[in-house]
Amino acid sequence: MQNNLKLFISVQIDLEVDAHNSTEFIGLLISNSSSENQEDFIDAKIVQFSDIQTDEFVYLDYVINNSLFLNDTIYHGEGAGKLDGKVSVYEFSIPINQPLTDGYEEDALLEYGESYSINITYGKTPLYPEGIIKSEIVLINIFKPSEEEQLLIDVILLVLTIIVFSIVGILSGYYIYKLFKLKEKMERLRS
Amino acid sequence: MSKIPKVQTKDQKSKTRRRSEDKFAYRTVVISTVLSLIFFVVSLLFNIGIISIFADINLIFDIIDILIKVIAILLFFLFMMISIGNYKEMTGKPLGWKEFLLLFILSIGQTLLNYIVFIFTFIGLLLILVYLYLVQEI
Numbered sequence: 001m002q003n004n005l006k007l008f009i010s011v012q013i014d015l016e017v018d019a020h021n022s023t024e025f026i027g028l029l030i031s032n033s034s035s036e037n038q039e040d041f042i043d044a045k046i047v048q049f050s051d052i053q054t055d056e057f058v059y060l061d062y063v064i065n066n067s068l069f070l071n072d073t074i075y076h077g078e079g080a081g082k083l084d085g086k087v088s089v090y091e092f093s094i095p096i097n098q099p100l101t102d103g104y105e106e107d108a109l110l111e112y113g114e115s116y117s118i119n120i121t122y123g124k125t126p127l128y129p130e131g132i133i134k135s136e137i138v139l140i141n142i143f144k145p146s147e148e149e150q151l152l153i154d155v156i157l158l159v160l161t162i163i164v165f166s167i168v169g170i171l172s173g174y175y176i177y178k179l180f181k182l183k184e185k186m187e188r189l190r191s
Numbered sequence: 192m193s194k195i196p197k198v199q200t201k202d203q204k205s206k207t208r209r210r211s212e213d214k215f216a217y218r219t220v221v222i223s224t225v226l227s228l229i230f231f232v233v234s235l236l237f238n239i240g241i242i243s244i245f246a247d248i249n250l251i252f253d254i255i256d257i258l259i260k261v262i263a264i265l266l267f268f269l270f271m272m273i274s275i276g277n278y279k280e281m282t283g284k285p286l287g288w289k290e291f292l293l294l295f296i297l298s299i300g301q302t303l304l305n306y307i308v309f310i311f312t313f314i315g316l317l318l319i320l321v322y323l324y325l326v327q328e329i
Contacts, residue, residue: 157303158239164300165235171297172228175275179220182281186213 002096004145007110011090011120020083021124022052026090027132029064029119030108036117036137043108044069047079047090048126057081062128063106069128072106096142112144216281223274227267234263238301238308260308265315268298272323291320 001008011026027046031037044062049055059079061072077094096110110116118138123131143151236242237260245256271294279286298316302309 154304161239161301161303164297164303165239168231168297168301172224172231175278176224179224179278182278183217186217 002143005095006093007096007142009092013088013122014086017086020052020088022049023126024049024052024124025126027121028092029121031117032108034115034117034139041119045077045079045092045094047081049081052083055082067129076104076107110142112142115139115141216277220274220277223270227270227274230263230267230270234267234301237263238304257307261311261315264298264301264312265319268294268316269319
């Protein structure tokens with residue numbers, strides 16, 4: 001999901017209750033483009049649990065330089081995590097279309113109309129990148145605000161069209177039923 | 192011979208003719224309904240985008256795609272109009288403007304996803320309505 005200022009990402013980890021580690025984390029390694037080359041992932045946003053049972057976590061913002069994770073001077077974005085039964089839920093909000101000032105030069109700049117590869121990583125120990133045990137790369141498209149509105153209009157029109165087709169289908173079924181009744185009536189009158 | 196049997200024969204002939212006419216009218220209703228439903232299914236497949244074999248290839252295929260969508264809706268409207276008209280005639284009720292309006296809205300409602308299809312279908316539906324009106328007047 002996104003609005004004009006932020007990209008929202010939610011990640012859910014569904015494991016057996018005992019399988020959750022008390023210091024597990026989810027990290028978003030953000031590429032500066034749609035490229036999936038390791039050296040293009042320059043930014044990391046991490047939600048790190050210090051104790052998952054008591055929902056104690058920290059949000060971390062790193063700049064990645066030659067696979068070294070270095071703390072950002074100014075943290076941007078927000079993150080939170082919560083264990084809910086078997087599912088641990090992580091939520092991130094990342095600024096989009098920000099100027100290259102105020103420390104944003106340490107972040108991947110997400111611009112409208114562009115696509116970015118995001119490596120969603122999971123780990124059990126607070127070591128980066130050594131603690132990463134599983135990762136999955138996804139491609140995220142950042143829509144322009146107008147495109148997002150257009151997308152909403154398209155969805156509404158699609159729903160309306162489906163409703164119209166459904167009404168025609170239902171009315172056609174009723175009409176066919178009436179035709180059968182008419183045939184029965186005609187046969188009764190004939191005999 | 193008495194005149195009574197002759198009258199009976201005339202009545203029987205009239206009844207037989209009436210039955211034959213009813214049968215013919217009912218067959219017309221059924222055939223029109225089947226045809227309109229076939230075009231409805233074609234419209235459903237193309238207008239919702241379940242089938243998009245002609246879309247986004249080049250201009251000619253785009254035109255073919257639009258033509259299929261428009262013609263399917265117009266023929267659905269025409270055959271359903273004929274079917275409902277004949278059905279109403281068989282049941283002895285006149286075809287009212289409410290049925291016309293409902294069918295018009297349901298036909299135009301199938302075009303909401305493509306404004307070009309909407310424009311051409313709207314024009315086509317108006318032409319069909321004008322044609323039906325003029326045929327009735329004559």
